[in-house]
Amino acid sequence: MKLGPALLKVHLWLVLGFLYVPIVVMAALGFNASPLYALPFEFDLVWYRALAGNAKLIDAGIHSVGIALVNTIIATALGTMAALAFARYTFRGRTVMQILLFPPIAIPWLVIGTAMLVFFYWIDVRRGLFAILLGHVALSLPYVIVVVGARLATFPRAVEEAAATLGATPWQTFRRVTAPILAPGVIGGALFAFAVSFDQFVISYFLAPPGVTTLPVEIYGAIRKGFTPEINAISTIIIVVSMGVLLLTARFYRFGGER
Amino acid sequence: MSAVVVTDAVKRYDAVTALDGVTITFREGELFGLLGPSGSGKTTLLRAIAGFVTLDRGQVLIDGQNVGGVPVHARNIGMMFQSYALFPHMSVAENVAFGLEVRGRPREEVARRVQEALAMVRLGGLEQRKPKQLSGGQQQRVALARALVTRPKVLLLDEPLGALDRHLRQEMQVELRRIQRQVGITTIFVTHDQEEALTLSDRIAIFDFGRVIQEGAPMEVYERPVTKFAAGFLGEANFLHGRVTSLEPGGLARVALEIGGAASCRLKGGQVGQSVLLALRPEKITLSTEGEAGMNAVRGNVLDVVFSGNSTTYRVAVGEQVMTLFRQNLSQGTVAPGSDVVLSWSSDHLVQVTP
Numbered sequence: 001m002k003l004g005p006a007l008l009k010v011h012l013w014l015v016l017g018f019l020y021v022p023i024v025v026m027a028a029l030g031f032n033a034s035p036l037y038a039l040p041f042e043f044d045l046v047w048y049r050a051l052a053g054n055a056k057l058i059d060a061g062i063h064s065v066g067i068a069l070v071n072t073i074i075a076t077a078l079g080t081m082a083a084l085a086f087a088r089y090t091f092r093g094r095t096v097m098q099i100l101l102f103p104p105i106a107i108p109w110l111v112i113g114t115a116m117l118v119f120f121y122w123i124d125v126r127r128g129l130f131a132i133l134l135g136h137v138a139l140s141l142p143y144v145i146v147v148v149g150a151r152l153a154t155f156p157r158a159v160e161e162a163a164a165t166l167g168a169t170p171w172q173t174f175r176r177v178t179a180p181i182l183a184p185g186v187i188g189g190a191l192f193a194f195a196v197s198f199d200q201f202v203i204s205y206f207l208a209p210p211g212v213t214t215l216p217v218e219i220y221g222a223i224r225k226g227f228t229p230e231i232n233a234i235s236t237i238i239i240v241v242s243m244g245v246l247l248l249t250a251r252f253y254r255f256g257g258e259r
Numbered sequence: 260m261s262a263v264v265v266t267d268a269v270k271r272y273d274a275v276t277a278l279d280g281v282t283i284t285f286r287e288g289e290l291f292g293l294l295g296p297s298g299s300g301k302t303t304l305l306r307a308i309a310g311f312v313t314l315d316r317g318q319v320l321i322d323g324q325n326v327g328g329v330p331v332h333a334r335n336i337g338m339m340f341q342s343y344a345l346f347p348h349m350s351v352a353e354n355v356a357f358g359l360e361v362r363g364r365p366r367e368e369v370a371r372r373v374q375e376a377l378a379m380v381r382l383g384g385l386e387q388r389k390p391k392q393l394s395g396g397q398q399q400r401v402a403l404a405r406a407l408v409t410r411p412k413v414l415l416l417d418e419p420l421g422a423l424d425r426h427l428r429q430e431m432q433v434e435l436r437r438i439q440r441q442v443g444i445t446t447i448f449v450t451h452d453q454e455e456a457l458t459l460s461d462r463i464a465i466f467d468f469g470r471v472i473q474e475g476a477p478m479e480v481y482e483r484p485v486t487k488f489a490a491g492f493l494g495e496a497n498f499l500h501g502r503v504t505s506l507e508p509g510g511l512a513r514v515a516l517e518i519g520g521a522a523s524c525r526l527k528g529g530q531v532g533q534s535v536l537l538a539l540r541p542e543k544i545t546l547s548t549e550g551e552a553g554m555n556a557v558r559g560n561v562l563d564v565v566f567s568g569n570s571t572t573y574r575v576a577v578g579e580q581v582m583t584l585f586r587q588n589l590s591q592g593t594v595a596p597g598s599d600v601v602l603s604w605s606s607d608h609l610v611q612v613t614p
Contacts, residue, residue, distance in 0.1 A: 156342065156344060156347070158340045158342050158344035159344045159345070159346055159347070161309075161311060161331070161338075161340070161344065162338065162340060162344035162345075162346075162405075163346075163357070163361075164310075164330075164331040164332045165309060165331060165332075165334075165336055165337065165338040165406070165415075166332075166337075166357055166358035166361065166405065166406075166409060167332050167333075167335070167358050167361050167362050167409060168332055168357070168358075168361040169332050169361070170332075172332075172361050173332075176357070176361070177346055180348045181346075181347065181348055
């Protein structure tokens, strides 16, 4: 009787340990002085200092954050409009279009990356930050539509009618009633779009021209060349940012619905 | 004076005719109930008055003005929804203030009128609560305060009490009536609950298949239904088939009933040999264990007896038919099933209806 719950607890800690120990070790070694990951541990910020002077990594970081932000704005705007159209209007091909939203989430990114590379070459879009941005928007759009769509599915339509009977014009109704009620879903979708773009490697790798990289691409390149704990330092920063975005998503998406 | 006039309203959805030529005049300050089964067109009419439904034909006048081209937000109406449709992200005070704020009223006036409205529905002190933190009855009061605070020309209620339990519903009926009288606003409400319609309304209209079957004061419609549907929908009724055997001076006709026996009643026109359908309310029938069959009296046999506190319901086999009657529980006790009884009634209570 007592053994069951105890075993479950052990199991839970094993799973969490399996997930997080490598990350914690990786992060810890970023603060270790040895360039060869040699122990004993000796605390030093030397790799963070080196990172501050690494122009290529910083450039890549700026690209990543910049693309992620622009991607978030575009994908959230387009995705929210699409979700509204799916929820509010019936039109030819609506069901087909809704079904077609899901393959981009399920198809391996490698395949999508290859397809985009070929397609962009074909329509004469050069490899570069713009192509990467297009790829990211295409990839994060379905996530936004699904997240905002989930919020819309429980949207009480009668409140918009109530607003109209109280004298609110369509614009006033949208601004003061529809938008605030949808906001948690839209913010959740935006955070998803940011995370999808910021963590994206394959598409960025395929669409980046020589000399221009994003953070994940740069890290991949560095690892292949032979690397120093600088990579641990930048990875730790990425993890902190990603986890932050994820926690914010959880907060808005999960709990936002009840407020 | 007439606040709202609907003339010859027609609305079709593909194969369904929701409104099939409805004409009703809603008088200034009255509480008017639209009653009917679901799909009978009553909600469509309410939504047409609100402006959510565009009529295919006919028109809606509010205060003498044809509102055909006027959008919902410019109609100056108040509407309460079945789900209340409170704004979930706003407090009680913000919900009530909404209609005044979108009209750009000054802040002091908004605050004062919100307070007045909440006091009227007896919700003072709950201003800062969110709708989720309120009970169903409280949410309803907020919805009512919000609908009335803008002083609309007409108040529309869509199944106002449908979501409440029985006890709260009766309490809110009284409350709604009090507030409606106090404000004096023309109020139109939709319900499928006949008791609610009878209790609340100054006048009612019974809908079926997109048409008004009958319109009038609740007692008038109840006592003198014009069709079998109206008689059966509003309360219960026994229906007796018969054939006119003679017409007497004074307007009374003698009718030979299919269940045996004879009745006398007032007919609308009619001639000897014509077949008629008569409605008879269960509470108008007198049951006795002695006496003879005769004019307005038939013999029967008690099938079953249901005691329900203040009254008892009897089902009595008369000829081929089963008649239902209610008997007030005074002190006479109940008549056992299987007893032979005589059912009698007064000519005034037989109402000719169209099948």
